[in-house]
Amino acid sequence: MLSCRLALQTSRATAPRAAIVRRTIPASSVARSYAQTAPSNRQQSVKPPVALFGLDGTYASALYTAAAKTSNLDTVAKSLASLSSLFKRDRKLSAILHSPMLKPSDRVAIANELMKHLTQPGVADKQDTVRNFMNTLVGNNRLGLLEGVCLKFESLMSAWNQEVELTVTSASPLDNRTLSRLESAVAKSEYVGQGKKLKVTNKVNPDIIGGLLVEIGDRTIDLSVSSKMLKLNKLLTDSL
DSSP: OHHHHHHHHHHHOOOOOOOOOOOOOOHHHHHHHHOOOOOTTOOSOOOOSSOOOSHHHHHHHHHHHHHHHTTOHHHHHHHHHHHHHHHHHOTHHHHHHTOTTOOHHHHHHHHHHHHHTTOBTTBOOTTOHHHHHHHHHHHTTOGGGHHHHHHHHHHHHHHHTTEEEEEEEESSOOOHHHHHHHHHHHHTSTTSOTTOEEEEEEEEOGGGOSEEEEEETTEEEEEEHHHHHHHHHHHHHHHO
């Protein structure tokens, strides 16, 4: 696993530890540190489609701006999707990136190893936007934010593509036919604006026992059995 290789590499590193200074960096400053010069016909920064919060949101917004200025959004999005997949496959990876024991040489080695997993046939980051971004995280000792940045960048891309996120949580995985029927029903509802596209995700949580928990954008429809049981228990308790 990637986390095992990274742990072995960092344990062998002998570079002296550098003093760490944590600070909040404005999105504009972060973007300037890894964005290449924008084409002459794009003088103004392209603002993210939605406002994000948190330090990982600051970095995600800055990366979006840097990628948009160089017309490199799709390539950067694919690279970050690859990184996000790494985190899902290897849950120890996040813990390694958050380790306070990482030396400067460790962070460089980890970033280089992660970049190896972004090489995809037919996908070229000619502006080196992602590599420059990774170098910025390394230099600012913020590699621990990487997983959050990937998730928030995905939200930015969904907004840019006019997608509405539909998350359906069930006690067991739903088949494609059921998901398609749900998608069709929600697409015709008032929750999805005209011209918007649905992005469907099925999450599994056995704790809901049965039924569904449907999240559409910032709205939640709780049709789970566990929710109904809680309401019933409260009704019985209040009546005693």
